[in-house]
Amino acid sequence: MTGEGPRLSIDIVVPLYNEEQVVAEFHRRLMEVVIPLRRAHDVRICYVDDGSIDQTGAELAKVAAGDEGVTVLELSRNFGHQAALTAGLDRAHGDLVVTLDGDGQHPPELIPEMIELYRAGYEVVLTQRVAAEVGRFKRWTSAAFYRMLSAIGDTDITAGSADYRLVSRPVLEALRQMREYHRFLRGMVAWAGFRTVVLPYAERARIGGRAKYSLARMARFAADATFSFSLVPVGIALLVGLAFLLLAAAEVAYVLSFWATGQQARLAPGWSSLMFMLLIVGAALMIAVGLMGIYVGYIFQEVKRRPVYLLRAVHGNAPRRPPPGPDRPEP
Ligand code: UDP
Ligand code: MG
Secondary structure (H helix, E strand, O other): OOOOOOOOEEEEEEEEOOOOOOHHHHHHHHHHHHHHHHOOOEEEEEEEEOOOOOOHHHHHHHHHHOOOOEEEEEEOOOOOHHHHHHHHHHHOOOOEEEEOOOOOOOOHHHHHHHHHHHHOOOOEEEEEEOOOOOOHHHHHHHHHHHHHHHHHOOOOOOOOEEEEEEEEHHHHHHHHHOOOOOOOHHHHHHHHOOOEEEEEEOOOOOOOOOOOOOHHHHHHHHHHHHHHHOOHHHHHHHHHHHHHHHHHHHHHHHHHHHHHOOOHHHHOOOHHHHHHHHHHHHHHHHHHHHHHHHHHHHHHHHHOOOOOOOEEEEEEOOOOOOOOOOOOOOO
16 A cells, blocks of 8 residues: 555645544544554644634644644634645645645545555646535535636636645645735646646545534635636626627717707607616626726735734644755655
């Protein structure tokens, strides 16, 4: 299972937010995979506590106490899933990094297979949710979301892909250079390119607790993905605006034609059509301004160059800073 070849240095990054019921069982399941892997490789686990307000921190402290290969990054508040993943990725310094959710929905049993694909020369191993134990609503919104993204964006993002993936060191370095505030890692990894393979998997049910993505959060996530990866929405606004300009020109021509033929007296009762035009044009303008506003807002947040997350503390035995330079042979 672990295969032949050089000893690899592997980081596993797991974001957690209020998962007190889940941590111990998740870690147990993960270790069933990690223990055999450690015979052939150096495997470190990095749990990112994304500002949990329950006992997740205490549970993680227990886990870290029992294994010196475990580091816990404690963020100063809840920064969100993508930021938590980023914190873990920033800390990673192995030949490859695997990220997976800490709620048990991403089966850790795939990790050895992902490593085999890495050895076969792939730099990115994505996973794709197939037959899932997730609800119909989630599946439907997810499908619609990816269809919309591929229609308007120019970066191809694998439908149903999760933040369960392996990236090699060069991809990790690429991601580190992308410091945008509104992060959509699936899109960023796709944008980076590299040799990519997709591994299908059946998503499991959560070990316990509840999903942290409320409808509002999912909407914000979709907006981040859309507006940070596509300028098409502003383009649409512009097109709608132009179409209304053409309509207005046609209207002027129409009215002038009455004057040209001396029938202007018949033009009197135009109130309703006028109001109609006024409202439609107003709506088009508002749409255009609104879309512009969204992008301006995004630009505003990006130019502030705020950090994506803040650390309160780092627990565990891992080195405070990644060792400088590549200290091991390329695979
Ligand atoms: N998560 C996080 N910060 C957040 C929300 C979620 O670190 O603000 C973690 C969460 O603990 C879980 C993973 O990200 O390990 C995925 O979250 P969730 O299961 O709520 O999302 P879903 O499976 O519905 O996509
Ligand atoms: Mg989940």
